[in-house]
Amino acid sequence: MSILISPSVLNCDFGHFAAELDKIKDADWVHVDIMDNHFVPNLALGMPVFEAAAKYAASPLDAHLMIEDPDTWAPSYAEAGAASVTFHVEAAKAPIRLARELHAKGVRVGLGLRPATDITAYADILGEFDQILVMTVEPGFGGQKFLSSMLPKIRRTRKLIEAAGLETWIQVDGGISQATIASAAEAGANNFVAGSAVFKAADAAAEIGALRSLATEHSAH
Ligand code: DX5
Ligand code: ZN
Secondary structure, eight states: OOOEEEEBOTTSOGGGHHHHHHHTTTOSOEEEEEEESSSSSOEEOOHHHHHHHHHHOSSOEEEEEEOSOHHHHHHHHHHTTOSEEEEETTTOSSHHHHHHHHHHTTOEEEEEEOTTOOSGGGGGGGGGOSEEEEESSOTTOSSOOOOGGGHHHHHHHHHHHHHTTOOOEEEEESSOSTTTHHHHHHHTOOEEEESHHHHSSSSHHHHHHHHHHHHHHHOOO
């Protein structure tokens, strides 16, 4: 299964956005966090920033929608050039209908789970999604500590995917660094979002390379 390193631009220097995107041109995906101050207690990014990322990023865009009513808003991110759109199961009114609508627009579709949301209830609909996002912090802010209590959920999700004979990716987001990425990879994640680890590093490209090597070395596949 492919290993992807997906830097989050949430805490980059937006005064030099194009230069910040240039620092991560070796990334597999560019992760853009969309927050509405309702689903999470933070207001961040949105369509104008997403469109700027689409213009200047070298890698495909991964939209992470931490918003209420993704049923209404998610399709516009597919239309604005996302390669992947992830919405949260806690917010979607009709996750299957929304996944199908997004697939019809040609994007990969992710289902996001907050830390307290279990995957088991969604076992029968995993086939509707290309990836499951297991949040490894409470969503809303960068720079938080990785919740190692999420490792069993990652393992459980990987087992359910395998039992269903699917190739679904598992993305982890929150507190991913050189200290935590191996445990997430061993548990079964293959797509790693890293915000502060990449943008606080003296050399973002080297940090992406180091994260990718660790994830590859410790990958469960
Ligand atoms: C948090 C966001 C993350 C965040 C990750 O709610 O979804 O994508 O930017 O930042 P770090 O890697 O610093 O935890
Ligand atoms: Zn995110």
